[in-house]
Every structure is written in structure tokens, then in C-alpha cells.
Amino acid sequence: MGRSPCCEKAHTNKGAWTREEDERLVAHVRAHGEGCWRSLPSAAGLLRCGKSCRLRWINYLRPDLKRGNFSRDEDELIVKLHSLLGNKWSLIAARLPGRTDNEIKNYWNTHIRRKLLGRGIDPVTHRPLTDAATAAAAGRHLLPLQHPQSERSGDGVQLRQQLPGPQGRHA
DNA sequence: AACTTTTACAACCGCAAGCAT
DNA sequence: GATGCTTGCGGTTGTAAAAGT
Numbered sequence: 649m650g651r652s653p654c655c656e657k658a659h660t661n662k663g664a665w666t667r668e669e670d671e672r673l674v675a676h677v678r679a680h681g682e683g684c685w686r687s688l689p690s691a692a693g694l695l696r697c698g699k700s701c702r703l704r705w706i707n708y709l710r711p712d713l714k715r716g717n718f719s720r721d722e723d724e725l726i727v728k729l730h731s732l733l734g735n736k737w738s739l740i741a742a743r744l745p746g747r748t749d750n751e752i753k754n755y756w757n758t759h760i761r762r763k764l765l766g767r768g769i770d771p772v773t774h775r776p777l778t779d780a781a782t783a784a785a786a787g788r789h790l791l792p793l794q795h796p797q798s799e800r801s802g803d804g805v806q807l808r809q810q811l812p813g814p815q816g817r818h819a
Numbered sequence: 820a821a822c823t824t825t826t827a828c829a830a831c832c833g834c835a836a837g838c839a840t
Numbered sequence: 841g842a843t844g845c846t847t848g849c850g851g852t853t854g855t856a857a858a859a860g861t
Contacts, residue, residue, distance in 0.1 A: 663831090755827095755828090758826070
């Protein structure tokens with residue numbers, strides 16, 4: 649399939665959104681509705697790519713977003729849905745009004761995943777961890793790495809899926 | 820108080836699906 | 841059917857804030 653750059657990168661802002669950019673985006677979507685993200689930035693006077701605008705709107709600016717902490721019910725529902733659907737965050741989000749796929753994905757990776765591991769449950773399969781994996785989960789301090797650089801290259805993804813604990817990050 | 824490490828989450832990137840031509 | 845474009849998704853990264861030393 650053909651693929652083109654989503655935007656003219658040389659002329660777009662990146663990084664955190666400013667209040668002014670938010671206001672422009674909200675005003676434009678209110679006036680014209682969602683959709684046609686490709687042309688939205690220029691129409692709204694934003695130096696962002698359409699992708700970035702869409703993400704910002706969906707994950708942060710939409711008026712129907714709940715935000716705030718996840719309730720116990722939501723927590724349990726996410727675990728249940730994940731056991732059925734896997735990493736289909738958009739499908740899971742569709743069952744949780746006011747929550748976004750990105751928010752759920754982040755919540756899963758930072759909270760639920762660790763909680764399940766703490767209970768000796770594999771967050772991928774939702775089954776009890778094997779002895780080896782449990783040992784690794786319990787004693788991850790024994791593991792030699794948690795350096796993102798090494799995780800991020802090559803087999804790091806697979807490795808991370810097997811390894812428990814927080815995704816090591818450093819400032 | 821200063822510095823280091825960890826956590827949390829917003830945002831980016833690349834890929835693939837779906838639609839139009 | 842082939843090609844090109846846009847949108848949506850999931851994985852990954854950057855960084856501010858919090859916690860620890």
C-alpha cells in the first residue's frame with residue numbers, strides 16, 4: 649500500500665500542546681465537528697499534523713472524557729475484557745464510557761499489569777505464572793537489566809513481555 | 820538541600836485497514 | 841486489480857513529578 653508522510657514535518661510543532669493550541673482545536677471541532685483530520689490543522693490555524701490533532705482531541709480534549717482515577721469496577725472490567733480481547737485497547741475502551749484507548753493502555757501498563765504480577769498472574773495469558781516466571785517477578789532485582797536502551801532494541805519487546813515489573817525508565 | 824531513581828501519562832511513530840480513484 | 845491517501849490502532853518514547861537516598 650502506498651504510504652506518504654502524514655504531514656510536512658518541517659512545518660509542524662511537536663511535543664506538549666499549549667493552551668492556545670488546545671483552544672484552537674476545540675473551537676474548530678465544535679464548529680465543524682470531528683473528521684477530516686488531514687485538513688484540520690491548516691483550517692484551524694494549527695502547526696500540527698492531523699494525526700497529532702486527532703490524538704489530542706480523542707485523548708484529552710473531548711468533552712465526554714471522564715479523566716481521574718479508575719474505579720474498582722472499571723479496573724475489574726478492564727482485566728476481564730483484556731482476558732477476552734487481549735491488547736485490543738480500542739475495543740476495551742469502547743466498553744468503558746469516557747475512557748480512551750490510550751488512557752486504558754497506560755493504566756494497564758502502569759497499574760494493572762503490576763498488580764496481576766503481584767498476585768502471581770501472567771498479565772498476558774491471565775493464568776498463574778510458571779515457577780520461573782514467578783521467581784523472576786518476585787525477584788526482579790536479580791535481573792541484570794531494566795535498561796530501556798537494551799530493552800528497546802531488537803528482542804527487547806519479547807523480553808519485556810516475559811519480564812514482569814515496571815517498564816524501567818530513567819529520566 | 821541536592822541528587823538519583825522511579826512512576827505516570829501525554830504524545831509520537833510506524834504499520835495496516837479501508838476507501839477512493 | 842493497482843495505486844495512493846487518510847484514518848485508526850498499538851507499541852514505544854520523552855519528560856515532569858514524585859519518591860527515595
